[in-house]
Amino acid sequence: MTRLDFIRKRLLAAPPIGVTALAYNGLAVALPTMVRASIDNVVSGTTFVAYYPFVLLSALLLGWRNAVWVTMASAVVANFLFMGPRYSFFHGITDTFGAILFIISSALIIAVADTLRRTLQDAHDARSREAHLNRELQHRVKNTLAVVQGLASQTFRDVPDAKPQLVTLHGRIQALAEANEILRHGHWETCQLPDLALRALEPFNCAGAISLVGPHCSMQEASCVPLVLALHELATNAVKYGALSTPQGVVEVNWNLKAAERGEGSRLILEWVEGGGPEVEPPTRRGLGSRLLRPQSGISDVALIFAGEGVRCRIEIDGAAHSSYENGLFGPPSTVYSTGDPPLT
Secondary structure, X not given: OOHHHHHHHHHHOOOXXXXXXXXXXXXHHHHHHHHHHHOOOOOOOOOOOOOHHHHHHHHHHOOXXXXXXXXXHHHHHHHHHHOOOOOOOOOOHHHHXXXXXXXXHHHHHHHHXXXXXXXXXXXXXXXXXXXXXXXXXXXXXXXXXXXXXHHHHHHOOOOOOOHHHHHHHHHHHXXXXXXXXXXXXXXXXXXXXXXXXXXXXXXHXXXXXXXXXXXXXXXXXXXXXXXXHXXXXXXXXXXXXXXXXXXXXXXXXXXXXXXXOOOOOEEEEEEEEEEXXXXXXXXXXXXXXXXXXXXXXXXXXXEEEEEOOEEEEEEEEEEEEEOOOOOOOOOOOOEEEEOOEOOOO
């Protein structure tokens, strides 16, 4: 846990009460008193200067009620120890007026600090509610896709020769479900590589023929579903007609980032390269799969090449950015990943 995490958690935590509150309040008065006493021989006219930072910290970390207690106790202690004549309480108008000014100034500090504390708490609560709503939405989307899958099966159950098309439809619906699952487990606004590619291609990699190479990076939410569907379509075709249809076939998926020509972020360049499979011939017709492999919302450019040695596809996505990996889940950047190892959590 970093210092910033500790401060954030302390700001969001409930103010201390009882003996704990008394201990913190006493410390918030004793520490500035010792500081003021240590500089007593070299400064003058700064009776309350050491107390202001502790009033602010008390308001932020202990709550406004404890900060008020610290302010009142500090006014009394400082007046008694450091305002002349010393060792007397509010001896004259000067002493009393100085203490009142300190209390008024501290009240303004407490008001501002309490507003900041409440704003942070409201923002945290709003973010928690949003995260809950997003999880609920993703759950409903997953259920809806399951219903659509069931309706498709029932609708085409008695249609002759519809099974191949139904299997293809089920696969695409499952790819959509995987894309939503990635968003649910990550941040709502983004998705990441290699997580997205691992989940999208894992069902096609029983023989370990797919390798993934590239740095950890994030993409905008608008690119997540189109990229999952594109990878699913490429893998489906590879299983039917390409490299994954033979034991010797392999697929290499590699990606990198380069500076975007315009706009913010970087451009992701992802390449799909098949090898070791049967000789590839260009398709004679364009179906839905072809429309999934073309520029669209979330995908800036697509180049699909039917070379004799295997299909090659280059996908470009704007608005990507490098991202760090946590706890070594996927290993260091630019490592070769297997869609079955390491396991996803």
